[in-house]
Amino acid sequence: MTLIVPIIALLLIVVSQLVSGIAMPTVEIATIGYVDELGGFQQYTSQGSITLVRFDTPGDATDALIRGDINEYFVIPPDYISTGVINRYTLEKQLAASPAVTTVINNFLTSNLLAGKVPEATVARIEAPLNLVTTRLTETGAVAPEQGGYGALIIPFVFSILLALSIIFSSTYLLQGLGDEKENRLIEILLSSVSARQLLTGKVLGIGAAGLVQVAVWAISAPLLLNLASSSIGGFISTIQLPANFIVLAVVYFILGYLLFSVISASIGAISSNSREGQQLIGVFTIPLLIPLWFTSLMMFFPGNPVWVFFTIFPLSAPVEVIMRLGVSVIPAWQLVASIAVLVLSIIGILLLTTRVFRTYLLMYGKRPSFGEVLRNLRTG
Amino acid sequence: MLAVEVSHIVKSFVDKVVVNDLSFSVAQGEIFGLIGPNGAGKTTTIRMMMDIIKPDSGDVTILGEKLSESTKNKLGYLPEERGLYKKLKVIDSIIYLASLKGMDRHSAEEKANELLSQTGMLPHKGKRIEELSRGMGQIIQFIVSVIHDPELVVLDEPFAGLDPVNTDLLKGMLFDLKNQGKALILSTHQMNEIEELCDRILMINHGRSVLYGNLAEIKSKYRSNSVLLEFKGEMGEVPGVTEKRTHKGYLELVLDGNTTPQQILERLVSRGMVINRFEVATPPLNEIFLRVVGKAHE
Numbered sequence: 001m002t003l004i005v006p007i008i009a010l011l012l013i014v015v016s017q018l019v020s021g022i023a024m025p026t027v028e029i030a031t032i033g034y035v036d037e038l039g040g041f042q043q044y045t046s047q048g049s050i051t052l053v054r055f056d057t058p059g060d061a062t063d064a065l066i067r068g069d070i071n072e073y074f075v076i077p078p079d080y081i082s083t084g085v086i087n088r089y090t091l092e093k094q095l096a097a098s099p100a101v102t103t104v105i106n107n108f109l110t111s112n113l114l115a116g117k118v119p120e121a122t123v124a125r126i127e128a129p130l131n132l133v134t135t136r137l138t139e140t141g142a143v144a145p146e147q148g149g150y151g152a153l154i155i156p157f158v159f160s161i162l163l164a165l166s167i168i169f170s171s172t173y174l175l176q177g178l179g180d181e182k183e184n185r186l187i188e189i190l191l192s193s194v195s196a197r198q199l200l201t202g203k204v205l206g207i208g209a210a211g212l213v214q215v216a217v218w219a220i221s222a223p224l225l226l227n228l229a230s231s232s233i234g235g236f237i238s239t240i241q242l243p244a245n246f247i248v249l250a251v252v253y254f255i256l257g258y259l260l261f262s263v264i265s266a267s268i269g270a271i272s273s274n275s276r277e278g279q280q281l282i283g284v285f286t287i288p289l290l291i292p293l294w295f296t297s298l299m300m301f302f303p304g305n306p307v308w309v310f311f312t313i314f315p316l317s318a319p320v321e322v323i324m325r326l327g328v329s330v331i332p333a334w335q336l337v338a339s340i341a342v343l344v345l346s347i348i349g350i351l352l353l354t355t356r357v358f359r360t361y362l363l364m365y366g367k368r369p370s371f372g373e374v375l376r377n378l379r380t381g
Numbered sequence: 382m383l384a385v386e387v388s389h390i391v392k393s394f395v396d397k398v399v400v401n402d403l404s405f406s407v408a409q410g411e412i413f414g415l416i417g418p419n420g421a422g423k424t425t426t427i428r429m430m431m432d433i434i435k436p437d438s439g440d441v442t443i444l445g446e447k448l449s450e451s452t453k454n455k456l457g458y459l460p461e462e463r464g465l466y467k468k469l470k471v472i473d474s475i476i477y478l479a480s481l482k483g484m485d486r487h488s489a490e491e492k493a494n495e496l497l498s499q500t501g502m503l504p505h506k507g508k509r510i511e512e513l514s515r516g517m518g519q520i521i522q523f524i525v526s527v528i529h530d531p532e533l534v535v536l537d538e539p540f541a542g543l544d545p546v547n548t549d550l551l552k553g554m555l556f557d558l559k560n561q562g563k564a565l566i567l568s569t570h571q572m573n574e575i576e577e578l579c580d581r582i583l584m585i586n587h588g589r590s591v592l593y594g595n596l597a598e599i600k601s602k603y604r605s606n607s608v609l610l611e612f613k614g615e616m617g618e619v620p621g622v623t624e625k626r627t628h629k630g631y632l633e634l635v636l637d638g639n640t641t642p643q644q645i646l647e648r649l650v651s652r653g654m655v656i657n658r659f660e661v662a663t664p665p666l667n668e669i670f671l672r673v674v675g676k677a678h679e
Binding site: 194 | 428431432433450453454456458460461462463464465466467478481482525
């Protein structure tokens with residue numbers, strides 16, 4: 001199971017490289033026709049690998065299109081200046097014109113409109129006016145060490161997916177193990193030899209250790225795989241800069257999130273009569289885990305909103321929320337401390353509560369208790 | 382020191398009282414029978430003795446100590462249904478479960494091999510549990526329950542699924558344990574096993590004690606006035622006999638209240654019958670069971 005993830009990642013990289021190599025031709029050579037009903041569009045007909053050919057009427061252009069002399073053509077209508085509408089005709093079924101073609105037509109129009117009225121260099125600037133370079137400054141006015149950016153969100157995404165995967169795998173194992181032991185009456189033998197607390201703690205720690213090994217394998221294989229990735233992806237990832245404490249926090253939150261879900265799985269396993277029921281229940285709990293991902297874009301543009309503080313401290317959503325927030329903004333220390341404290345307390349609390357109900361429900365084969373019953377038993381415990 | 386002392390234990394689940402003020406004791410070096418109809422509360426009582434569940438009130442004292450994690454290592458438990466990891470190998474299962482009882486790996490392995498060869502299971506030690514037949518699994522279960530040399534062993538339906546050879550083997554091992562001074566509690570529906578093995582018994586019904594004490598004493602208390610007879614010759618009518626019941630290979634004569642077995646014997650001999658077997662009948666435990674439990678249902 002542990003090795004499957006890196007292997008799948010490897011396969012994906014290989015496949016995507018192959019496919020993009022085939023699907024994207026590196027150089028596009030095309031001939032585009034145009035009909036100038038307005039007048040004044042004669043220059044700049046040769047743009048890199050794309051040539052523009054003038055036709056007198058749309059009819060001529062259509063013929064040429066059908067004959068295959070040109071790939072497509074567009075018509076500049078007489079009212080172009082006021083409407084800006086250009087009609088484009090093509091034989092192919094496309095969602096939109098390719099970026100190269102759009103750029104070419106764009107530049108062709110702009111250059112022709114400005115030709116003679118504005119110097120060459122300015123025409124070039126008008127065609128590509130904005131190349132925005134943002135630098136984040138600290139409160140003292142110095143250049144901040146991390147600059148963030150979209151790339152910084154990729155790592156948190158990957159983190160969240162890895163965490164969700166680990167949790168699903170481990171909770172399945174835990175539930176299945178407990179379900180089997182209940183079915184086989186093994187639970188009686190085990191409880192006649194060890195206490196409920198020892199049993200539960202042992203299971204959670206055991207699963208926890210297994211999960212850590214899993215993560216370690218993934219973490220080690222990740223850089224190796226990234227090196228194999230195409231230069232475009234690899235180069236992109238190398239521009240990502242993350243805070244130095246990110247790694248530490250990522251590890252801490254991974255462990256805590258994992259443990260939290262392990263104890264929740266244990267308690268669900270204790271009250272379900274078989275592993276299938278338990279797995280359905282666990283599914284419900286994974287929703288708050290993944291909620292932060294749904295709000296990614298909101299978080300990117302409004303990082304200061306207090307809603308995110310709630311998600312940070314609420315234990316079920318904390319791991320993913322914190323890691324994602326770290327990618328876009330800085331989290332105040334008090335929030336991190338509170339979040340970690342709540343997580344640790346939740347883990348211990350749930351473990352203790354589970355121990356109390358464990359005995360009562362472990363031996364109730366075949367009957368799943370209602371929520372009210374569970375609460376009642378917790379109190380009398 | 383008593384092996385087990387149970388004092389006024391009560392247990393309810395949700396709103397049903399399953400064990401209702403039960404008290405009994407088991408001495409060391411004795412085989413104690415725990416019997417009762419289905420749903421009587423036997424398994425719950427056993428689980429309370431094994432510290433799998435805790436009583437709502439009352440005490441359980443094992444070997445002079447209140448139940449705790451350390452006393453658990455002195456207990457052996459053979460549950461009613463298979464309690465083994467299906468995918469694990471026989472030898473690994475035994476060693477693992479022994480280690481939970483505080484045995485170190487080395488001695489566990491040694492003792493396991495010893496017990497396996499004693500029961501003739503040594504050739505199967507590398508097999509997975511799921512590959513064993515029901516009877517073989519039962520034997521492995523038994524080994525697990527005694528390997529750590531417990532002072533008290535509780536066996537829930539130990540003979541279920543065993544062929545006569547293995548049943549005999551197991552009985553021999555139980556007697557060995559008894560002679561070593563261990564206390565054994567045997568819970569079963571098979572009355573003939575109880576009669577053969579147990580010294581004292583406890584019968585529970587609806588969570589309460591209905592019969593408790595020395596088996597022989599109980600049987601004599603319930604003795605109906607009957608004699609069992611194997612004979613040659615004609616019997617005819619015998620005064621003092623109210624009923625003749627035919628059983629397989631012998632005849633049961635039910636006597637009226639005024640006649641003693643001695644008188645019947647005299648009368649039979651005086652008729653010139655050849656008596657091959659004459660026995661004062663004590664009812665089988667089965668009958669006592671039905672009588673006691675049947676009364677409760679009336």
